Amino acid sequence: MRKPAQPTINDVARIAGVSKKTVSRVINRSPLLNEDTRRRVEQVIAELGYTPNPQARALALRRNFLIGLIHDNPNAQMVLNVQHGLLEVLRDTEFELILHPVDRGSPTMLDDIRAFLEKQRPYGVMLLPPISENDSLAELCAGLGVRYVRMGSAPLDEAANMVASNDREAVRGAVEHLIAAGHRRIGLIAGPHGFRSAVERQAGYEEAIEAAGLPLQRTLIVHGDYRFESGMRAAERLLDLAPRPTAVFSSNDEMAAGVLHVAHQRGLTVPQDLSIVGFDDTPIASHIWPPLTTVRWPIATMARAAALKLVGGAGGARPGEDGEASLFVSTLIRRASVAPPPGAG
Amino acid sequence: MRKPAQPTINDVARIAGVSKKTVSRVINRSPLLNEDTRRRVEQVIAELGYTPNPQARALALRRNFLIGLIHDNPNAQMVLNVQHGLLEVLRDTEFELILHPVDRGSPTMLDDIRAFLEKQRPYGVMLLPPISENDSLAELCAGLGVRYVRMGSAPLDEAANMVASNDREAVRGAVEHLIAAGHRRIGLIAGPHGFRSAVERQAGYEEAIEAAGLPLQRTLIVHGDYRFESGMRAAERLLDLAPRPTAVFSSNDEMAAGVLHVAHQRGLTVPQDLSIVGFDDTPIASHIWPPLTTVRWPIATMARAAALKLVGGAGGARPGEDGEASLFVSTLIRRASVAPPPGAG
DNA sequence: TGCTTATGGGAAACCGGTGTCAGTAGCAAG
DNA sequence: CTTGCTACTGACACCGGTTTCCCATAAGCA
Numbered sequence: 001m002r003k004p005a006q007p008t009i010n011d012v013a014r015i016a017g018v019s020k021k022t023v024s025r026v027i028n029r030s031p032l033l034n035e036d037t038r039r040r041v042e043q044v045i046a047e048l049g050y051t052p053n054p055q056a057r058a059l060a061l062r063r064n065f066l067i068g069l070i071h072d073n074p075n076a077q078m079v080l081n082v083q084h085g086l087l088e089v090l091r092d093t094e095f096e097l098i099l100h101p102v103d104r105g106s107p108t109m110l111d112d113i114r115a116f117l118e119k120q121r122p123y124g125v126m127l128l129p130p131i132s133e134n135d136s137l138a139e140l141c142a143g144l145g146v147r148y149v150r151m152g153s154a155p156l157d158e159a160a161n162m163v164a165s166n167d168r169e170a171v172r173g174a175v176e177h178l179i180a181a182g183h184r185r186i187g188l189i190a191g192p193h194g195f196r197s198a199v200e201r202q203a204g205y206e207e208a209i210e211a212a213g214l215p216l217q218r219t220l221i222v223h224g225d226y227r228f229e230s231g232m233r234a235a236e237r238l239l240d241l242a243p244r245p246t247a248v249f250s251s252n253d254e255m256a257a258g259v260l261h262v263a264h265q266r267g268l269t270v271p272q273d274l275s276i277v278g279f280d281d282t283p284i285a286s287h288i289w290p291p292l293t294t295v296r297w298p299i300a301t302m303a304r305a306a307a308l309k310l311v312g313g314a315g316g317a318r319p320g321e322d323g324e325a326s327l328f329v330s331t332l333i334r335r336a337s338v339a340p341p342p343g344a345g
Numbered sequence: 346m347r348k349p350a351q352p353t354i355n356d357v358a359r360i361a362g363v364s365k366k367t368v369s370r371v372i373n374r375s376p377l378l379n380e381d382t383r384r385r386v387e388q389v390i391a392e393l394g395y396t397p398n399p400q401a402r403a404l405a406l407r408r409n410f411l412i413g414l415i416h417d418n419p420n421a422q423m424v425l426n427v428q429h430g431l432l433e434v435l436r437d438t439e440f441e442l443i444l445h446p447v448d449r450g451s452p453t454m455l456d457d458i459r460a461f462l463e464k465q466r467p468y469g470v471m472l473l474p475p476i477s478e479n480d481s482l483a484e485l486c487a488g489l490g491v492r493y494v495r496m497g498s499a500p501l502d503e504a505a506n507m508v509a510s511n512d513r514e515a516v517r518g519a520v521e522h523l524i525a526a527g528h529r530r531i532g533l534i535a536g537p538h539g540f541r542s543a544v545e546r547q548a549g550y551e552e553a554i555e556a557a558g559l560p561l562q563r564t565l566i567v568h569g570d571y572r573f574e575s576g577m578r579a580a581e582r583l584l585d586l587a588p589r590p591t592a593v594f595s596s597n598d599e600m601a602a603g604v605l606h607v608a609h610q611r612g613l614t615v616p617q618d619l620s621i622v623g624f625d626d627t628p629i630a631s632h633i634w635p636p637l638t639t640v641r642w643p644i645a646t647m648a649r650a651a652a653l654k655l656v657g658g659a660g661g662a663r664p665g666e667d668g669e670a671s672l673f674v675s676t677l678i679r680r681a682s683v684a685p686p687p688g689a690g
Numbered sequence: 691t692g693c694t695t696a697t698g699g700g701a702a703a704c705c706g707g708t709g710t711c712a713g714t715a716g717c718a719a720g
Numbered sequence: 721c722t723t724g725c726t727a728c729t730g731a732c733a734c735c736g737g738t739t740t741c742c743c744a745t746a747a748g749c750a
Contacts, residue, residue, distance in 0.1 A: 006463070006466065008735090008736055008737085009736060009737060010736075010737095018699075018700085019699065019700045019701075020700090020736085020737075020738090021699070021700065021701085021738080021739085022698090022699060022700080023737095024737070024738060024739095025698095025699085027737095028738085032697065032698065032699090033698075033699090034697090034698060034699085037698080037699080049463070051460075051463050051464045052736080052737070053404070053466075053735085053736055053737065054464065054465065055400045055401075055403040055404045055409055055735090055736080055737090056400075056404050056705090056735070056736035056737040056738090057736080057737055057738080058400040058705095058737090059398070059400045059401050059404055059704095059705050059706065059707085059735090059736080059737070059738095060704080060705055060736075060737045060738040060739080061705085061737085061738070062705065062738095064400055066441075076421040076422045076424075076425040076426075076628075077421045077422075079421075079425060080421040080424060080425060081421075083444060083446075084446065087444060087446060096411075096443045096465065097443065097444050098441045098442060098443055099428060099432060099442050099444070101428075101429065101432060115396075118351070118394070118396050119396045119399065120399065120441065121351065121398075228628070228631075228632050254628075254632070257632045257633070258632075260634065261632065261634055264634040264635075283421075283573070283599075283629070284628070284629050284632060284633075286573070287573050287599070287602045287603075287606065287629060287633070288602070288629075288632070288633050288634070289605060289606055289609040289633070289634065290609075353705090353706055353707085354706060354707060355706075355707095363729075363730085364729065364730045364731075365706085365707075365708090365730090366708080366709090366729075366730060366731085367728090367729060367730075368707095369707070369708060369709095370728095370729085372707095373708085377727065377728065377729095378727095378728075378729090379727080379728060379729085382728080382729085397706080397707070398705090398706055398707065400705090400706080400707090401705070401706035401707040401708090401735090402706080402707055402708080403707090403735095404705090404706080404707070404708095404734095404735050404736065404737085405706075405707045405708040405709085405734080405735055406707085406708065406735085407708095407735065691750100692749100692750090693748100693749085693750090694747100694748080694749080694750100695746100695747085695748075695749095696745100696746085696747075696748090697744100697745085697746085697747095698743105698744090698745085698746100699742105699743090699744085699745105700741105700742085700743080700744095701740105701741090701742085701743095702739105702740090702741090702742105703738105703739085703740080703741100704737105704738085704739080704740095705736105705737090705738085705739100706735105707734105707735090708733105708734085708735085709732105709733085709734080709735105710731105710732090710733085710734100711730100711731090711732090711733105712729105712730090712731085712732100713728100713729085713730080713731095714727100714728085714729080714730095715726100715727090715728085715729100716725100716726090716727090716728105717724100717725085717726085717727105718723100718724090718725085718726105719722105719723080719724080719725095720721100720722085720723075720724095
């Protein structure tokens with residue numbers, strides 16, 4: 001299993017009877033180049049199956065073609081959607097995606113990221129929530145001269161460095177949907193403290209409640225940590241209330257599944273006894289019973305836009321496509337987990 | 346936002362008053378090096394915050410430090426688990442993980458992978474099922490001199506190139522569990538044709554049925570494509586049978602969730618009216634209602650083992666840890682979706 | 691015809707590391 | 721005092737590209 005030697009630019013030059021520089025010119029589509037020469041060199045390249053060595057190129061150009069994905073997001077589906085969105089754009093370029101998951105809890109997280117950036121010197125990095133909300137991280141990137149794009153629930157940075165969904169408005173729409181169905185006591189399972197997405201989603205809930213002239217009750221708001229189990233605990237607290245809320249908005253699907261779980265345990269029927277709305281539209285939302293009404297945000301589209309911002313025309317990407325947009329709209333997906341409250345008509 | 350120039354080996358050499366070669370020796374822990382010199386150079390390295398340029402290193406060493414992850418697997422949780430398992434090992438090394446998802450349906454898939462391998466020349470690649478079952482792909486890697494490790498449901502390759510779970514045995518155990526609970530008519534939702542995992546899991550089912558002296562009925566075996574919707578369609582066919590099966594083994598959790606979905610639609614209570622067992626132990630298994638009895642296979646552990654096989658001592662990895670193993674055992678996770686059949690005791 | 695100006699293409703240096711090999715210093719042996 | 725050995729260290733070429741600069745050659749012009 002010896003590694004077959006790969007042809008280099010020197011081989012191409014020798015066989016085509018030109019200098020390396022001319023081959024380089026062909027590869028880089030230099031305009032001042034005779035048509036005949038170009039064809040001859042291209043022919044040799046094709047025959048040899050020559051591919052430029054990315055490492056040598058990176059060295060000579062004093063920049064590489066790596067995009068880093070830095071995240072601490074536990075939602076597998078979301079991370080994978082992002083990866084696919086990014087790669088869809090990078091595939092047509094010479095960029096490669098390298099991964100750098102981190103541990104939000106670790107006190108050395110920033111040092112760890114700094115080491116990563118200094119060692120690899122990626123051309124750019126994509127930051128996923130929740131660490132994308134960390135301003136010192138953005139400053140770190142900027143300080144090291146590494147391009148970055150942050151993905152988040154609200155515009156936290158200038159448009160060139162940001163792809164944002166409008167969570168507040170989306171949640172407001174979702175809660176208004178519950179209100180329109182007749183619900184008056186609507187519980188909120190908020191996200192964890194310190195998460196911008198949690199703040200935005202809670203604000204959307206509160207806006208909807210207040211706009212409808214309903215009382216904003218503290219007891220109806222319980223915090224979770226975006227995980228299933230915390231959704232269960234929050235649901236238990238909400239369903240222990242008297243009178244019970246007739247609907248619950250959960251700040252993500254995972255916790256909404258926890259609510260459904262507890263409802264089942266208590267013999268409550270969804271949506272007849274309790275309406276539930278989630279957020280994210282992960283696969284679980286459509287796979288559990290009943291299928292969950294939820295908010296879908298365009299992760300892959302946002303990731304594509306982020307990739308375009310990062311490589312911005314460099315390396316063969318066609319710029320200006322949807323690379324301009326930095327705010328993306330979410331949609332409410334209506335499924336079977338919402339009905340009028342019990343005893344309503 | 347000018348990119349701050351990073352110190353190079355020349356800067357270190359100049360400031361420390363030694364040659365580049367000596368700095369290189371310090372970095373690479375060469376033993377024949379004066380302690381004083383080493384300390385002095387290390388001091389300068391620390392002061393400057395010098396990090397060797399990976400691209401230059403790769404060029405000089407005529408090999409790079411990239412591990413590729415090639416897959417066409419739709420299961421996000423599984424892919425992410427693999428990524429984490431790999432990165433857990435690679436993090437302590439100088440290797441980076443680059444992603445190359447492919448489209449199984451595309452006729453140019455092999456060419457696409459070949460182009461990727463020729464361009465990046467990764468040090469090694471990890472192949473995930475189902476494409477890991479493709480022997481021509483393994484041959485392609487071997488032919489190009491790229492190390493590879495295949496992950497699969499059975500030993501398809503020599504141990505050095507393989508991490509395998511024993512799906513057949515695991516499924517056999519799961520079905521025996523159903524039989525022990527009293528079930529006699531057990532449906533199988535098999536995986537898609539052409540998947541080794543589908544073959545292995547079906548074989549496990551058949552072994553269990555035959556070992557128990559039960560009749561092997563073709564009508565009780567329906568194929569799906571590992572997706573939720575196909576699980577629903579398969580469940581509909583199985584539940585239309587008369588007499589109805591009292592239990593269903595589904596070849597993955599996703600399809601098992603589809604079965605649960607159909608059961609709910611038809612007003613069947615799980616597990617009282619129908620027992621269900623899945624495979625994979627993805628999060629959905631524990632999040633749906635009722636929680637699903639399923640087979641858990643040690644994805645992250647297998648990925649770690651694969652990474653060790655790939656970098657095998659190279660680049661600072663401690664070898665011989667669990668890098669030897671190539672067959673991994675799965676466990677049956679018992680939850681609430683299995684009960685004795687209706688009318689039994 | 692002779693001089694200027696484009697235009698295409700080559701030689702050599704360079705990017706930041708590593709491998710080869712020769713050289714120097716210190717010290718024991720001859 | 722020379723020789724030989726050991727222990728370090730440096731000069732230089734090289735990896736495979738790109739950039740800079742400069743030189744042919746041909747065309748344009750008087």
